[in-house]
Amino acid sequence: MTLFIVQALNGIQLGMLLFLIAAGLTLVFGVMKFVNLAHGVQYMIGAYLGVTFAGWAGGFWAGLLLASVVAGAFGLALDVVIYRHLYRRSELDQVLATFGIIITLNEVTRLLWGSNPLDMKMPELLSGSFQLVEGLRYPIYRIAVMAAGLAVAGGLAVVVNRTRVGMLIRAGASNGAMVEGLGVDIGRLFRIVFGMGAMLAGFAGVLAAPLVSVEPGMGDNLLILAFVVIVIGGVGSIRGAFVAACLVGLVDTLGRSLITDLSHAALSATTSARVGPAVASMLIYLVMALILAIRPTGLFPARA
Amino acid sequence: MITRLFGATLLALAAQQGVVSAQTLKIGVIATLSGPQAPLGEQIRDGFQAGIDSLGGKLGGMPVELTVIDDELKPDLAVTKIRGYVEQGKVDFVIGPVFSGIIAPIVKPVTASGAFLISPNAGPSTLAGKGCSPDLFVTSYQNDQPHSVSGQFATDQGYKKVFLIAPNYQAGRDALTGFKSRFKGEVAAEDYVPLTQMDMQSEIAKIADAKPDAVYVFLPGGLGISFVKQYRAAGLEKIPVLSAFTVDESTLPAAGDAAIGFYTGANWAPNMENAASRAFVAAFEAKYKYVPATYAAQAYDTARLIDGAVKMAGGTDHAKLRVALEKAPFESVRGSFRFGANHYPIQDFYLARVAKRPDGKLQTEIQRKVLSSDADPYAVDCKMN
Numbered sequence: 001m002t003l004f005i006v007q008a009l010n011g012i013q014l015g016m017l018l019f020l021i022a023a024g025l026t027l028v029f030g031v032m033k034f035v036n037l038a039h040g041v042q043y044m045i046g047a048y049l050g051v052t053f054a055g056w057a058g059g060f061w062a063g064l065l066l067a068s069v070v071a072g073a074f075g076l077a078l079d080v081v082i083y084r085h086l087y088r089r090s091e092l093d094q095v096l097a098t099f100g101i102i103i104t105l106n107e108v109t110r111l112l113w114g115s116n117p118l119d120m121k122m123p124e125l126l127s128g129s130f131q132l133v134e135g136l137r138y139p140i141y142r143i144a145v146m147a148a149g150l151a152v153a154g155g156l157a158v159v160v161n162r163t164r165v166g167m168l169i170r171a172g173a174s175n176g177a178m179v180e181g182l183g184v185d186i187g188r189l190f191r192i193v194f195g196m197g198a199m200l201a202g203f204a205g206v207l208a209a210p211l212v213s214v215e216p217g218m219g220d221n222l223l224i225l226a227f228v229v230i231v232i233g234g235v236g237s238i239r240g241a242f243v244a245a246c247l248v249g250l251v252d253t254l255g256r257s258l259i260t261d262l263s264h265a266a267l268s269a270t271t272s273a274r275v276g277p278a279v280a281s282m283l284i285y286l287v288m289a290l291i292l293a294i295r296p297t298g299l300f301p302a303r304a
Numbered sequence: 305m306i307t308r309l310f311g312a313t314l315l316a317l318a319a320q321q322g323v324v325s326a327q328t329l330k331i332g333v334i335a336t337l338s339g340p341q342a343p344l345g346e347q348i349r350d351g352f353q354a355g356i357d358s359l360g361g362k363l364g365g366m367p368v369e370l371t372v373i374d375d376e377l378k379p380d381l382a383v384t385k386i387r388g389y390v391e392q393g394k395v396d397f398v399i400g401p402v403f404s405g406i407i408a409p410i411v412k413p414v415t416a417s418g419a420f421l422i423s424p425n426a427g428p429s430t431l432a433g434k435g436c437s438p439d440l441f442v443t444s445y446q447n448d449q450p451h452s453v454s455g456q457f458a459t460d461q462g463y464k465k466v467f468l469i470a471p472n473y474q475a476g477r478d479a480l481t482g483f484k485s486r487f488k489g490e491v492a493a494e495d496y497v498p499l500t501q502m503d504m505q506s507e508i509a510k511i512a513d514a515k516p517d518a519v520y521v522f523l524p525g526g527l528g529i530s531f532v533k534q535y536r537a538a539g540l541e542k543i544p545v546l547s548a549f550t551v552d553e554s555t556l557p558a559a560g561d562a563a564i565g566f567y568t569g570a571n572w573a574p575n576m577e578n579a580a581s582r583a584f585v586a587a588f589e590a591k592y593k594y595v596p597a598t599y600a601a602q603a604y605d606t607a608r609l610i611d612g613a614v615k616m617a618g619g620t621d622h623a624k625l626r627v628a629l630e631k632a633p634f635e636s637v638r639g640s641f642r643f644g645a646n647h648y649p650i651q652d653f654y655l656a657r658v659a660k661r662p663d664g665k666l667q668t669e670i671q672r673k674v675l676s677s678d679a680d681p682y683a684v685d686c687k688m689n
Contacts, residue, residue, distance in 0.1 A: 006509040014503060107338070115342035116530055116594075117558035129537055136512035137539035161417070211534065212502045212528035213558055217340055221500040253506050260495070277472045277496040 001134040007257045008250065009132075013142050016149025020204035021222055022229040022241045023156060024197020030173040030236020030302050032190050034083065035091050037098040039226065040219030041105045042198045046205025047214045048109060051118045060123035060210075068203040075198020079191060085177040087190075106216045115216065120209035145207050149199025152200065153242050160238050169193060173236035173302040225252075228284055232291050234298030243299060248284050254281040329366045329614065332389050332419075334382065334400035334410070337374035340525055343554045344402045344599050345374070348424055349364070350547040351600030352399055354588045355607020363607060364614025375401055379409045381609040385566060386410045390417035396620050399423060399606055400579055402599070404475065414441040418622060420629065421533040424603040427477075427648060433685035436646040441629055443609060444602045445473070445571055446648050446680030453484030453569030453653040453674050454546035459488045460674070463517040466546075469507055469531075470522040472496035479522035479548065485681075492516045497527070504531040508538045519543055523550045529559045536562040551658050553597035563658045563666060571649075572601045572638045573668040581637040594665050601637050608634040640677065646686035650679045 025039045049070050054063030082101070086094050122141050132138035160166035168189050169177045179184045192304065205219070212218065229248050233240025260276035267275060309442035315578055333352055335345035349372055373389060375382035386398065390413060398414045398421050401407055407426040414421040415437055423442045431437065432446045459467055468477035468483065468491060482493055492514045495507055504527070511519055523531050526552035535545065544567060551559060551566045553574065574585050574595055584604050588596045596604075617624035631644050636651075644650045653675040656668040 003509055003513045006512075007506055010503070010505045010509065013505075045655065057591070110342065115340075115346065117526055118554065119558045119560045121560075129539060133512070135515060135540075137537070139534075139537040141537075192328060208502075211530065213529035215340055215526050215558075218502070218526070221502065238331075257506055260493075273494045273496060278496070281472070281498050 003257070006132060006136065006138070007254050009138070009142070009146075011250035011253035012246060013146050013202070013249070014148075014253055015246040016146050017204055017208055018222070018225055018229050018249055019149055019242050019245035020203050020207070021037040021219075022226040022233070022245055023152070023238055024200045025226050026230040026233065026236055026238065026241045027169065027173070028197050029230060031169055031176065031193050032087060032172075033176070034087055035094045035098065036083070037095060037223065038078070038101040038105070039193075039197070039201055040221075040223030041102055042071055042201035043205040043208070043219035043222060044109065044216070045074060045105070046202025047209040047218060048113055048118070048205075049119070049202065050206030050209050051120045051214055052113075054120065058074040060121065062263045063120075064127075064203070064206045068199050069208045071202020072195050072199030074197040075202070076191060078198075079194045079199055083194070084102070084187075102220065106220075110216045117213040120206075120214060122210040141210060145211075148203075148207060152203075153238075156238050165189075165192060170302070199302060223270070225284070228288050230298075232288050232298055234301040236302030237298070240298055240300030240302075251287050252284050256280040259283065327366055327603045329363050329368045329397070329610070329620070330371075330393065330395045331363075331397045331399060331610070332371045332373055332386070332395055334373040334375050334386060334398060334406075336402045337372070338376050341377055341402065344425070346478075347597055347599035348400065348402055348603045349553060350592050351588070351596060351603030352424070352607050354584065354591065354600070355604040355611075357591070357613050358583070358587060358604075359608070363611040366614065375398075377405050377406065379406055383409045383413060387413050390414060390419055392532075395419040397610060398605070399424055401426055407431065411437060411440055412627055413506075420625065422606050424606045425599055427680075429680075429682050432646050432648050432680050432684035434687075436686035436688060438626060439687050441609075441643065441647045443606045443649060444598075445651070445653075446682065447478060447686045448482035448485065449653060449675075449678060449680060450548040450569045450571070451479045451522065452486045453655065454567070455483040455486035457567075457569070457655050457674050458483075458518055458520070459486060460547060461518075462489075463487075464489045465492045465514075465516045466490075466537065467492040467495070467511050467514050467516040467519045469495045469497065469519070471499045471524070471527060476522060480520075483520050483522075489517075491673060494660055497523075499527070502530060503526065504534050507531070508534055508540065511543065512538065512540060516543060519545045521545060521547045521550050523547070525555065531556050532559040532563045532566060541565065544657075551668065553595040554599070554606075555666060556658065556668075557594070559666075561660070561666075564660060566658045567671070568656050568668055569653060569674070570598055570656050570668065571651055571653055572598050573654065573670045575669045576637060576639070578637070578639050580635045581639075584637050595665055604640070604679070605634070605636050605641070608636075630678075644679050644683045645688070646680075646683040648680055648683065650677050652676050653678055656684060 028034050028036050046067050049067035050063045053066040054060050126141045126144045129137035129139045229244045233244030259280045263272040263276040335348040337345040373385050398419050402425050404426040421440045425444045427442045427444050427446045468480050470479050521667040546567045548569050551563045551568050616628035616633045642650050654670045655674050658673050659669045
C-alpha cells in the first residue's frame with residue numbers, strides 16, 4: 001500500500017511535467033492547426049539554457065527565470081523565421097520540416113555544449129527530503145515540481161477563461177477562420193500562443209534538469225507522451241491536457257510498477273520478466289485507444 | 305624526347321609513391337560519434353590517437369594514415385561506410401566499433417578485404433565462440449565479464465538478496481544473465497525498464513520496498529545518471545549499488561557527487577598502479593581535458609598492440625602479423641594481458657568505487673581484484689581454421 005502511494009506521487013509528478021509540455025503543444029495544435037514535432041526540443045533547450053544560466057548567474061533561480069524567458073524568445077524566433085511559412089502548408093510538410101528542426105537543433109546542441117550529459121544542481125532551499133515511508137525519503141524538490149505544475153495550470157485556467165486573450169484563444173481553437181473574419185490580428189494571437197507554449201516547455205526543461213540527465217535529444221521521448229496527452233485530452237483544451245497528463249503519468253508509473261507484480265503472480269519468473277515490461281510500456285497506448293474508441297475527439301474537445 | 309622524359313618522371317614519381325605507401329600503415333577507426341552515445345565513441349577515438357601520440361606519431365616505426373568513420377550506431381550504414389573505406393585500397397587495420405550491434409555486420413567486409421578487425425570495446429559472445437575469426441581480435445573483454453565481476457563480488461560478500469535493474473533489450477538481459485552466472489544468492493527482482501525512461505523514481509520506490517542487501521544495475525548513459533542522482537536523494541545509500549557501464553568517467557561529470565561510493569566492475573581504472581597506466585592518464589588528460597574511461601584505455605592499448613605486433617612481424621605481412629598479434633607484444637595499461645585461443649583477452653577484473661580526486665574531478669578507483677586471469681566461457685567453442 002505504501003508502495004502504491006509513493007508510485008501515485010511519482011505518477012502525478014510525471015503528469016505535471018507532461019502537462020507543462022502538453023499545454024503549449026495543445027494550444028499550438030488546436031489554435032494554429034500546426035503540427036509542431038519540434039516542441040520537445042524547446043524542453044531540451046530550456047534544460048541546457050538553465051544549466052548555462054545557472055552557472056553564469058550563480059544559482060538555480062536565476063537560471064530558471066532567464067532560461068524560461070530565453071527559451072520562449074527562441075521559440076518565438078523560430079516561429080517568425082520558419083514556422084510562419086508552414087501554417088498554410090499541408091500537415092505532411094509541417095511534420096517533415098519540424099522533424100528536420102529536431103535533428104538540426106539536437107546536433108547544434110551537441111556542437112555548442114558537447115555530447116556529454118550535463119549536471120544541474122538542485123536549489124539549496126529545496127534540496128532536502130522527508131521521511132515518506134520506512135526506509136524511503138522523498139525529495140522536497142519533487143513536491144515543488146508538482147506545486148509548480150499546479151500553479152501553472154491554475155494560472156493558465158485564469159488566462160484562458162477570464163482574459164480577453166484567453167477568450168480569443170478559445171475562439172481560435174473552435175473556429176479560427178471566424179475569429180479572423182471578425183477582425184482579430186490572428187498572426188499576433190498565434191505569436192502569443194507560440195511564445196507562451198515555448199516558454200512553458202522551456203520552464204519544464206529547467207525544472208526537470210536536476211532530476212534527469214541533461215543530454216541532446218532528451219525531449220524526443222517526452223514529445224511522444226505529450227502527443228498522447230493532447231490526443232486523450234482533446235486537441236486545444238487546457239483542461240483536457242491537465243486531466244490527460246495526470247492520467248498518463250499515473251497509468252504509466254503505476255502500470256509499470258503493478259503489472260510486473262501482477263504478471264509475477266500469474267506467470268513464471270522468467271516469463272513475467274519478459275511479459276511485464278512489454279505490457280507496461282504498451283499500457284498508455286491501450287488506454288489512449290480505449291478512450292478514443294469511446295470519445296473520438298478526446299475527453300474535453302475544444303470544438304463543440 | 306619531352307614525352308619520354310615526362311614519362312620517365314611519372315614512372316619515377318609513381319615508384320616513389322609506391323615506396324611511401326608501402327611504408328605507411330593504413331588504419332580506419334569506426335566508432336559511434338553522433339547521437340546520445342557519442343561520448344563513448346569519442347573516448348575510443350581519443351584513446352587510439354593518444355596511443356599513436358605516445359609512440360611519436362608512428363606505429364611499428366611506420367607513419368599512420370588514419371581515417372575516422374562515424375557509424376551513427378546504424379548497422380546498415382556502418383557496413384556501407386566500412387565497405388567503401390576498405391575497397392578504396394589496401395587497409396591494414398580497422399579499429400572499432402563501440403557497440404556489439406555494429407560489430408557483427410562489419411566483421412566479414414573487413415576481414416574479407418585482408419585487413420584485421422580489432423575491437424577496442426564490443427565483445428559479443430557470438431564472435432567469441434563458434435563465430436570466432438582468425439582476423440578478429442578483441443582488446444576489451446567478452447561482454448559477460450564486466451557483469452559477472454559484480455556477481456562474484458556479491459557472492460564473496462555473502463549478499464543474500466540482490467535487486468537487479470537493466471534496460472529492456474538484449475544487452476540488458478545479457479547483463480543480468482552475466483551477473484547471475486556468478487551470484488549464488490536470491491534475486492529479489494529483475495526489473496527491466498524502457499531504454500527511453502528518464503525518471504527512475506519508480507524503481508527506487510521498489511528497491512526501498514524490497515529492502516535488498518545490494519542492488520545491481522546496468523543502466524548506460526542518461527538512465528544511469530538519473531538513477532544515481534535520484535538514489536542519493538531517496539536516502540538509500542546504505543544499500544550498496546554494484547554496476548557496470550553505469551558510473552564511469554563518461555557519465556561521472558554529469559552524475560556529480562551523488563555517484564561517490566557507487567561500485568562498478570571493470571578491467572581498468574584511472575588510478576591503476578603501473579607505469580604504463582600513469583603515463584597514459586597523464587598524457588590523455590593533458591591533451592583532451594577529461595578523465596579517460598575504460599573505452600579510452602582499451603583503445604590506447606589497441607594502438608600499442610599494433611605497434612608491438614608490426615615491430616615483431618617486421619612489416620605488414622598478414623600471416624606474420626597475425627602470429628605477432630596473438631602474442632600481444634605490448635605493455636598494457638591493465639598490467640597482465642594476453643589473448644586466449646579465440647583472440648579475446650585473458651585478464652584480471654576488479655571492483656572499482658567512485659571517488660573524488662584531490663583536484664575535484666570524479667573517477668573510478670580500484671578497490672580489490674575479483675577475478676584473476678579470467679577467460680570467457682565461450683572460448684572453448686572456438687575453432688580457428
